[in-house]
Amino acid sequence: MTAVTVIRRSLREHDNTALVKASEEHDEVVPLYVVDDSYFEQAELGYPRVKFWHDSLKELEQDLSETDGKQLVVRNGDPAEEIQRVVEETEADAVYHNRDYRPYSKKRDQKVEDEIEVPVKSFKDIVMFEKEEILTNSGTPYKVYSYYKKKWFKNDKRRPQKVKDYSTPELESVEIPSVSELGFEKPEDMSVWEGGRENGLQRMKQFKQNIKDYDQARDYAWRDSTSKLSPHLKFGTVSIREVFWEAERMKEDDSDSEGIETWQEELAWRDYYMQILWNYPHEVDEPFMDKYRGNEPDWDSKEDAPQKWNAWVEGKTGYPFVDAGMRQLKKTGWMHNRLRMVVTNFSCKDLWLEWRNVHDYFSRMFVDAEIASMVGGIQWSYSIGTDAQPYFRVFNPMSQSERYDPDGKYIRKWVPELEDVPDEHIHEPWKMSQSQQEQCGVTIGDDYPEPIVDHDEKRKESVERFEKLDN
Numbered sequence: 001m002t003a004v005t006v007i008r009r010s011l012r013e014h015d016n017t018a019l020v021k022a023s024e025e026h027d028e029v030v031p032l033y034v035v036d037d038s039y040f041e042q043a044e045l046g047y048p049r050v051k052f053w054h055d056s057l058k059e060l061e062q063d064l065s066e067t068d069g070k071q072l073v074v075r076n077g078d079p080a081e082e083i084q085r086v087v088e089e090t091e092a093d094a095v096y097h098n099r100d101y102r103p104y105s106k107k108r109d110q111k112v113e114d115e116i117e118v119p120v121k122s123f124k125d126i127v128m129f130e131k132e133e134i135l136t137n138s139g140t141p142y143k144v145y146s147y148y149k150k151k152w153f154k155n156d157k158r159r160p161q162k163v164k165d166y167s168t169p170e171l172e173s174v175e176i177p178s179v180s181e182l183g184f185e186k187p188e189d190m191s192v193w194e195g196g197r198e199n200g201l202q203r204m205k206q207f208k209q210n211i212k213d214y215d216q217a218r219d220y221a222w223r224d225s226t227s228k229l230s231p232h233l234k235f236g237t238v239s240i241r242e243v244f245w246e247a248e249r250m251k252e253d254d255s256d257s258e259g260i261e262t263w264q265e266e267l268a269w270r271d272y273y274m275q276i277l278w279n280y281p282h283e284v285d286e287p288f289m290d291k292y293r294g295n296e297p298d299w300d301s302k303e304d305a306p307q308k309w310n311a312w313v314e315g316k317t318g319y320p321f322v323d324a325g326m327r328q329l330k331k332t333g334w335m336h337n338r339l340r341m342v343v344t345n346f347s348c349k350d351l352w353l354e355w356r357n358v359h360d361y362f363s364r365m366f367v368d369a370e371i372a373s374m375v376g377g378i379q380w381s382y383s384i385g386t387d388a389q390p391y392f393r394v395f396n397p398m399s400q401s402e403r404y405d406p407d408g409k410y411i412r413k414w415v416p417e418l419e420d421v422p423d424e425h426i427h428e429p430w431k432m433s434q435s436q437q438e439q440c441g442v443t444i445g446d447d448y449p450e451p452i453v454d455h456d457e458k459r460k461e462s463v464e465r466f467e468k469l470d471n
């Protein structure tokens with residue numbers, strides 16, 4: 001008998017749970033990808049992510065076609081209708097797919113389960129633990145990461161699985177539309193990451209050389225010390241199980257495993273935010289914290305405060321570390337985690353910008369845009385999320401860069417107008433005298449902006465605004 005396996009965000013064959021299960025139970029399997037044009041029309045998609053997805057899907061199509069008797073079948077249209085059509089063409093007796101936890105995907109998958117006329121089997125694949133697998137002792141979902149993490153580490157974890165031999169009947173397959181056919185053009189001056197499993201495996205291999213220093217080095221934005229696997233995990237070119245166990249194997253070789261374990265904790269954060277999204281889907285539109293739902297700070301929308309908004313987006317706030325982060329994003333579609341925290345702290349506590357606008361902008365720009373981690377990260381900085389930073393803790397953009405970019409290497413890379421500013425002024429260039437500015441060839445207020453706001457003032461204001469809401 002034949003099975004149809006719907007491929008979505010797990011763009012690989014190896015350890016693709018739905019494909020593995022289908023191959024265990026059927027000799028004939030149709031790996032099917034449905035390109036749903038309407039999805040690409042939504043505003044929160046952008047070139048870096050669509051390009052990465054496209055590279056990865058093309059590579060999967062190529063990889064499968066290199067094995068005799070296998071083929072990725074690509075169709076275009078409404079997912080439920082196209083899946084049903086392929087079921088009928090092949091007289092398949094079951095459909096297999098991996099679960100996803102985003103509101104859009106839940107709706108789409110429900111429609112598939114309701115409308116397909118053969119049994120639809122769904123599997124956990126994109127996370128290590130899902131939904132309500134890790135609960136408090138009283139049976140409720142965790143809202144505090146550190147407790148969740150303990151159980152995450154303790155619980156048994158599945159190992160990667162190989163697909164069994166299968167063949168695919170010959171079927172019509174349409175060409176994958178190009179990125180520009182889908183309506184996305186490469187922005188000028190942007191160099192984005194290439195997707196695909198080959199690159200994902202290569203990244204993991206490279207990262208293994210640094211993983212032991214991860215706990216010490218991860219926050220230093222100028223060092224290439226994090227894995228940069230986020231878009232690969234997003235699009236499933238590598239699986240969460242592959243990377244977890246690859247790291248775990250390194251622990252066995254060496255007693256110094258702190259760096260490795262700190263890195264695995266980040267994988268646990270990813271699962272943590274995914275289970276939060278599943279159990280508390282309101283967080284997509286509303287603050288996670290009950291006390292702020294319906295009682296939210298009155299943020300400034302980008303329409304109401306275009307000057308502040310544009311300065312933040314363009315990396316022209318006059319705060320070098322913030323600007324460097326925003327420009328790294330604009331040029332590459334990726335931003336270092338420390339900077340993600342710094343720029344969203346700034347957009348909240350210094351600029352008071354609407355977090356939903358920040359979310360939409362990141363969604364369009366991030367190559368790794370993942371709603372659960374993004375909403376989690378933004379609401380953490382905005383002090384309205386799960387296990388969030390308390391509102392009275394406000395990042396100081398100068399001390400952040402003094403600590404994590406002491407010589408200004410990261411700043412100089414992304415804000416080249418400050419290249420010749422001496423180390424002692426790189427974090428606060430506006431404090432240079434006229435002659436110092438002349439010496440290093442930059443005029444503050446002309447070549448590089450004056451600070452758009454006074455940080456100390458805004459910090460106080462922000463705390464007061466939150467205090468008023470709390471009382």
Ligand SMILES: Cc1cc2nc3c(=O)[nH]c(=O)nc-3n(C[C@H](O)[C@H](O)[C@H](O)COP(=O)(O)OP(=O)(O)OC[C@H]3O[C@@H](n4cnc5c(N)ncnc54)[C@H](O)[C@@H]3O)c2cc1C
Pocket residue numbers: 218226227228229230231233234263266267269270271273335336337338340341344366368369370371373374375376377378381
């Ligand atoms: C405001 C904000 C927005 C964010 N938006 C996203 C997003 O859209 N997509 C995304 O994947 N991550 C997001 N993160 C989390 C984190 O910044 C990125 O996962 C990380 O920078 C990716 O780089 P890396 O692969 O080198 O990470 P590494 O440090 O190598 O970590 C390994 C993996 O763990 C996961 N991870 C790491 N940190 C976190 C975290 N804090 N929360 C959840 N998962 C984590 C990622 O999958 C990452 O690839 C966001 C964080 C903040 C503060």
